Amino acid sequence: xxxxxxxxxxxxxxxxxxxxxxxxxxxxxxxxxxVSGPIxxxxxxxxxxxxxxxxxxxxxxxxxxxxxxxxxxxxxxLGAPIVVVTTKMTRILEVDVxxxxxxxxxxxxxxxxxxxxxxxxxxFAPDPSSxxxxxxxxxxxxxxxxxxxxxxxxxxxxxxxxxxxxPDGELVTLGGLDAEPDGYDVRGAFVGSEGTLGIAxxxxxxxxxxxxxxxxxxxxxxSIEGAANTVSGIIAAGVVPAAMEVMDQAITEAVENFxxxxxxxxxxxxxxxxxxxLAAGVDIDAERIAHIGxxxxxxxxxxxADDEERSKLWKGRKTAFGAVAQIAPSYYLHDTVVPRAALxxxxxxxxxxxxxxxxxxxxxxxxxxxxxxxLLLFDPRDPGVLEQVHEAGREIVLASLAAGGVLSxxxxxxxxxxxxxxxxFSSDDLDHQNRLRRSFDPTCRLNPGKVIPSSHxxxxxxxxxxxxxxxxx
Amino acid sequence: xxxxxxxxxxxxxxDVGDTDVVxxxxxxxxxxxxxxxxxxxxxxxxxxxxxxYQPEEMIVRALAGTSVDELxxxxxxxxxxxxLARRAGTVGGALAVGxxxxxxxxRGRIRDCVLQVKYVSAEGRIIKCGGPTVKNxxxxxxxxxxxxxxxxxxxxGEVILRTNPIPATTTxxxxxxxxxxAVPNMVLKPSAVLWDGERTWVELEGxxxxxxxxxxxxxxxxxxxxxxxxxxxxxxxxxxxxxxxRRLDCSEMGPYVASVGVGxxxxxxxxxxxxxxxxxxxxxxxxxxxxDPTERLNPGRSPVGRYR
Numbered sequence: 001x002x003x004x005x006x007x008x009x010x011x012x013x014x015x016x017x018x019x020x021x022x023x024x025x026x027x028x029x030x031x032x033x034x035v036s037g038p039i040x041x042x043x044x045x046x047x048x049x050x051x052x053x054x055x056x057x058x059x060x061x062x063x064x065x066x067x068x069x070x071x072x073x074x075x076x077x078l079g080a081p082i083v084v085v086t087t088k089m090t091r092i093l094e095v096d097v098x099x100x101x102x103x104x105x106x107x108x109x110x111x112x113x114x115x116x117x118x119x120x121x122x123x124f125a126p127d128p129s130s131x132x133x134x135x136x137x138x139x140x141x142x143x144x145x146x147x148x149x150x151x152x153x154x155x156x157x158x159x160x161x162x163x164x165x166x167p168d169g170e171l172v173t174l175g176g177l178d179a180e181p182d183g184y185d186v187r188g189a190f191v192g193s194e195g196t197l198g199i200a201x202x203x204x205x206x207x208x209x210x211x212x213x214x215x216x217x218x219x220x221x222x223s224i225e226g227a228a229n230t231v232s233g234i235i236a237a238g239v240v241p242a243a244m245e246v247m248d249q250a251i252t253e254a255v256e257n258f259x260x261x262x263x264x265x266x267x268x269x270x271x272x273x274x275x276x277x278l279a280a281g282v283d284i285d286a287e288r289i290a291h292i293g294x295x296x297x298x299x300x301x302x303x304x305a306d307d308e309e310r311s312k313l314w315k316g317r318k319t320a321f322g323a324v325a326q327i328a329p330s331y332y333l334h335d336t337v338v339p340r341a342a343l344x345x346x347x348x349x350x351x352x353x354x355x356x357x358x359x360x361x362x363x364x365x366x367x368x369x370x371x372x373x374x375l376l377l378f379d380p381r382d383p384g385v386l387e388q389v390h391e392a393g394r395e396i397v398l399a400s401l402a403a404g405g406v407l408s409x410x411x412x413x414x415x416x417x418x419x420x421x422x423x424x425f426s427s428d429d430l431d432h433q434n435r436l437r438r439s440f441d442p443t444c445r446l447n448p449g450k451v452i453p454s455s456h457x458x459x460x461x462x463x464x465x466x467x468x469x470x471x472x473x
Numbered sequence: 474x475x476x477x478x479x480x481x482x483x484x485x486x487x488d489v490g491d492t493d494v495v496x497x498x499x500x501x502x503x504x505x506x507x508x509x510x511x512x513x514x515x516x517x518x519x520x521x522x523x524x525x526y527q528p529e530e531m532i533v534r535a536l537a538g539t540s541v542d543e544l545x546x547x548x549x550x551x552x553x554x555x556x557l558a559r560r561a562g563t564v565g566g567a568l569a570v571g572x573x574x575x576x577x578x579x580r581g582r583i584r585d586c587v588l589q590v591k592y593v594s595a596e597g598r599i600i601k602c603g604g605p606t607v608k609n610x611x612x613x614x615x616x617x618x619x620x621x622x623x624x625x626x627x628x629x630g631e632v633i634l635r636t637n638p639i640p641a642t643t644t645x646x647x648x649x650x651x652x653x654x655a656v657p658n659m660v661l662k663p664s665a666v667l668w669d670g671e672r673t674w675v676e677l678e679g680x681x682x683x684x685x686x687x688x689x690x691x692x693x694x695x696x697x698x699x700x701x702x703x704x705x706x707x708x709x710x711x712x713x714x715x716x717x718x719r720r721l722d723c724s725e726m727g728p729y730v731a732s733v734g735v736g737x738x739x740x741x742x743x744x745x746x747x748x749x750x751x752x753x754x755x756x757x758x759x760x761x762x763x764x765d766p767t768e769r770l771n772p773g774r775s776p777v778g779r780y781r
Contacts, residue, residue: 098654099715100734143610154608156617157585170752179736180572180712182747183757183777184626188584188617192610209661236529238552238638278661280682337606339530369608406604407611417611424611428598432627433613435763439756451612 001058002038005082008050013041013088024065024083028130030332030386031073031415033449039083045163045171045201048084052199053169055082061445062167064195066107066138069130071333072414074142074194078449084199086137092116093202099177101160102207106137106200110144113205122207125152128410129318137200143192145410147243147317148274150368154410156191158206164190164198167441177204189436194412195447197440211276214242215286216304216313219293220267224248224363226297227269228343231367233292234273235340239285244368245272245317251362251375254323261312264300271298271367272317320364321375328360328377332389334396338405340370349399350374357392359385371409372400398423413451421453481520481536482591482599482630488517489628491597494769497628499538500562503570507623511773519565519630523547531607531636532588537565537629553636556586565629571621571776572710575703577735579640579664579678583620586635590616592627595765605633618760623779624771626764640678645702646688647674651695653733654719659694660687666733667703670723673733674703706730711738712747746778 005014016038024036037060042048055062061081068075077083089105092113096102097120104113110131114123126139127146134144140162145154152158161175175187190197221227227246234241247255249268256263263270271293275285290301304310316323324331338346347363350372354361360377376392378385397407397420407417407424421430434452437444489495496514521538528551535544541561548554558574561567568587574580589603602615619629643664653668656675665676675691677684691697711726713736721731727741749757757777761768 096716143614145608149608153585154610156614157582166752166756172750172752172756174753177714177736178712178717179715179732180621180710182712182749182779183753184622184760185571185584185617185620186753186756186760188614188620192614211661232529235531240531240638278679278683278686280686281680284680337604337608339527339606341527341529366608370606371608404605406606406609409606409608410610412610413612421612424604425601428594429601430612432594432600432602432764433615436613436615436618436760439759439763442759 001054001060004054005038005040005051008054009040009042009047013043015039024085025077027065027068027070027073027075029071029073029076029414029416031076033073033076033078033415035080036077037080037082039085041085041088043088045165048165048199048201049169049171051082051084052165052167055445056168061448062199063447064141064199066135066141067109067133069134069138070142070412070414071335072408072411072416074412074414074447074450076415078415081448086135089201095120095207097122100207101177101204103202103204104136106135106140106203108136110134110136110139117207120207121210123210124205125149125158125208126155129321136203136205140191140200140203141193141195142410142412145366145371147245147366150244150366151240151242152208156188158208159187159191159203160206161204162187162190162200163202164200166198167443167445171201192412194414194451196437196451197446211278213279213282214274214276214310215282216272216274216310217286217289218263218302218304218313219271219273219290219298220264220300221269221271221297222267222299223297224269224347225344227271228347228367230271230293230296230298231343232340233296234289235368237288237292239275239288241273241285241289241368242276243272243274244366246270246363246365246367247272247317247320248363250327250360251320251323251364254326255316255320257326258319258323259312259316261316263316267299272313317364324362324375324377327362328379330380331375331377332393334372334374334376334393335408335411336372336397336400336405337409338370338372338400338403342403342405343367343370346372346399346403346405350396353392353395353399357388359388359392366409369409370405415450418451418453481522485517485520485630486593486597486599489593489597491595494772495628496771497565497569497624499566500540502560502562502566503572506570507774507776507779509773510771514772517628519563519628524631528553528636532605532633533636534631534633535564536631537563539564541567548636549639552639554580554639555634555636556581556583557634558583564632568620568629568632569622569624573737575667575706575732576665576676577732578662579676581637584617587616587620587632588635589633590619590629591631592619592629594627595767595770599630600627603633607635621776623774623776625761625774625776626770628770642681642684643676643678644684644688645674645676645700646691646697647672647700648695648697651691651697655694656691657734659690663734665703668718668731668733669704669729670721674700676703704730706739707741709740709743711740711744712736713738749777
């Protein structure tokens with residue numbers, strides 16, 4: 001099979017050496033699964049089709065992969081799948097300002113797209129924290145969010161059409177550039193399917209006009225409840241800011257050590273809020289946010305004076321995960337969503353859970369849409385610490401669900417939360433999700449063992465069987 | 474506000490059953506979209522009522538038979554709205570048909586406002602997909618596929634929708650000499666730009682000062698006057714690319730009103746059948762077979778060629 005793959009691609013783009021296999025056995029998550037089979041680097045849709053057909057002939061499963069920045073283990077191999085890496089498909093194929101779309105290849109880095117659109121006065125709205133490294137294909141697979149998705153929506157709202165290679169090698173276009181494409185919304189179903197329905201080879205994304213006016217506010221509070229209640233108060237007042245991000249004291253201090261943006265080190269929590277749009281409305285909304293913040297106990301309200309100050313504030317937020325290294329050598333980042341009204345209660349529960357497990361926890365999260373991101377900090381050299389981290393994580397998930405929340409806001413299910421799916425969905429519900437998957441992939445050979453719990457997806461067991469003989473040759 | 478319980482959903486599922494062919498009936502406002510119903514289909518109706526409205530969470534939970542007018546009247550009391558088309562009859566019907574409102578650029582797309590759907594399957598089971606929060610990637614996005622499926626995959630019983638604030642100011646203006654295609658370049662986010670080949674209508678929403686400033690900006694491309702709202706819209710919908718609107722042919726579609734920047738054209742003649750590529754058609758068939766293997770749900774209707 002490797003010989004066939006090398007014949008159809010080129011020898012240097014089908015790799016089997018032990019170093020590469022070890023590398024592609026991991027993604028940015030803590031999860032470890034199976035082993036990487038041959039690792040393929042296609043450069044166009046035709047090559048992806050050929051890979052899919054060869055895998056179909058040999059009955060082998062496939063793990064599609066972008067930059068591997070996912071945190072739920074969605075890109076790790078289970079069994080011994082062929083890994084299809086899209087990072088050599090990085091072109092912007094067309095920017096169509098009048099239709100307000102751009103056709104891009106899946107391996108294009110998120111931030112590179114917005115940078116390329118800047119001269120046109122447009123940007124790509126989803127802006128996950130990993131946007132300097134993550135790919136548009138990965139964004140599609142995970143329905144990625146980011147701070148500015150509060151007002152602009154997650155990836156699904158910004159994808160109009162996708163060329164997809166199905167497991168049998170067929171190439172289909174899901175969705176379309178016309179206003180109301182015919183048929184079922186398979187484009188919508190594909191976004192967020194974590195590589196289990198097909199491999200995207202070309203994506204038409206909506207491009208968003210960059211608003212002329214922006215105000216970025218930094219509000220400090222002497223309690224995290226004050227910040228959380230301000231977020232609820234802002235939405236209740238009918239203001240939907242572009243972004244509302246909260247950081248607790250420990251992470252704020254670590255960030256300030258790193259970016260020197262003037263974050264208040266003594267605040268129990270800070271709220272970074274941004275409004276954008278037209279000048280008058282932006283001023284009005286910024287004033288209302290400041291007023292609501294003060295009414296909820298804000299000890300200071302600072303408005304970024306210029307783009308430089310604004311960029312520094314955002315740099316602090318976007319590099320917060322890296323700044324954690326000052327506190328502990330490793331962290332486990334969780335991702336759940338709760339109703340905004342429950343933010344303060346669930347945050348308090350998270351601190352209690354961490355304390356019970358003798359773990360440090362810091363919180364930096366998309367408060368505007370209730371998307372929590374607790375980081376459990378640990379030193380992996382401490383014996384038994386990972387078990388504590390996983391147990392604390394499980395309790396955080398349960399606390400979020402008990403508050404009326406959901407399993408994931410933007411990281412996806414992957415292998416991380418697969419077995420929690422039964423807490424949110426009944427057996428019948430999961431059966432219907434599996435029906436959708438079977439429609440695209442009847443033999444479950446695409447990213448098997450992910451998303452749907454194994455008990456609801458029998459075909460995965462076949463795809464995850466032990467490593468076949470001759471897999472490396 | 475109506476109070477209802479899961480019992481109504483269970484009753485709806487019992488009514489749908491698991492054997493004979495059934496079709497769901499809303500207000501019949503878009504009854505013929507997707508083809509005529511097969512003879513012999515038993516009609517069922519989804520229950521009605523607003524179950525829970527949390528304006529501070531920007532969500533509302535309603536049964537599918539609730540009228541869109543009733544829903545929007547309730548939301549208006551707290552200064553909110555949804556992306557459901559105001560011309561639609563029932564919430565379930567609006568979602569099953571999946572048509573955006575004329576001011577989709579401001580109000581948002583109907584597919585994007587659906588957070589959770591409970592539907593009755595072909596086997597008569599109540600299936601839940603999606604989640605109750607404004608952000609959620611827990612499992613496959615089945616709710617989006619229910620939008621526009623015309624009830625051929627499951628019969629929508631209850632939904633949770635995202636709500637949005639009603640802008641402080643809304644105004645409609647019209648011009649006989651403006652280039653409609655220049656409007657999106659002049660203002661950041663018009664809620665609607667409509668054009669009948671001669672006259673242009675624009676809806677602007679937002680803070681009052683911003684709306685007034687945009688009206689002034691538009692003065693650079695034409696002479697504008699206030700108007701009551703959009704023009705009367707012809708019945709049929711054509712789905713085109715936004716740039717296709719520059720080359721509309723009256724002889725083909727009759728008098729029309731085109732939604733500039735969107736690609737929807739409201740026309741007096743139906744859009745010809747649009748070919749669907751074979752692999753995609755096969756994928757649609759597999760989806761239908763998985764969700765409704767005996768083809769008992771809304772027989773005769775199909776979202777492929779919906780306006781034929």
